[in-house]
Amino acid sequence: MALIDCPDCGHRVSPRAPTCPNCGAPIAAAGRATDQRLVTPGLLGRLATVLGAWLVFPWVVRLLAFLAGIALLAVMFATAR
Ligand SMILES: [Zn+2]
Numbered sequence: 703m704a705l706i707d708c709p710d711c712g713h714r715v716s717p718r719a720p721t722c723p724n725c726g727a728p729i730a731a732a733g734r735a736t737d738q739r740l741v742t743p744g745l746l747g748r749l750a751t752v753l754g755a756w757l758v759f760p761w762v763v764r765l766l767a768f769l770a771g772i773a774l775l776a777v778m779f780a781t782a783r
Pocket of ligand 1: 708709710711712713722723724725726727
């Protein structure tokens with residue numbers, strides 16, 4: 703893990719340190735912001751994911767209910783014989 707320069711005093715600190723041990727400037731916030739841009743989607747992406755799940759979820763429930771109904775019918779026909 704490479705050390706980064708403190709934005710305030712230039713002290714070499716770990717990017718995972720919450721604050722600079724030399725001057726106390728916040729370090730992890732800046733480091734995490736750049737990491738999150740690469741790994742996780744932004745707020746817009748998160749909203750799109752939630753909206754997509756909200757739109758798709760009823761269809762998943764309907765599909766499961768449909769499959770459950772078919773299974774119930776299959777069991778009823780199988781036991782009727
Ligand atoms: Zn510092």
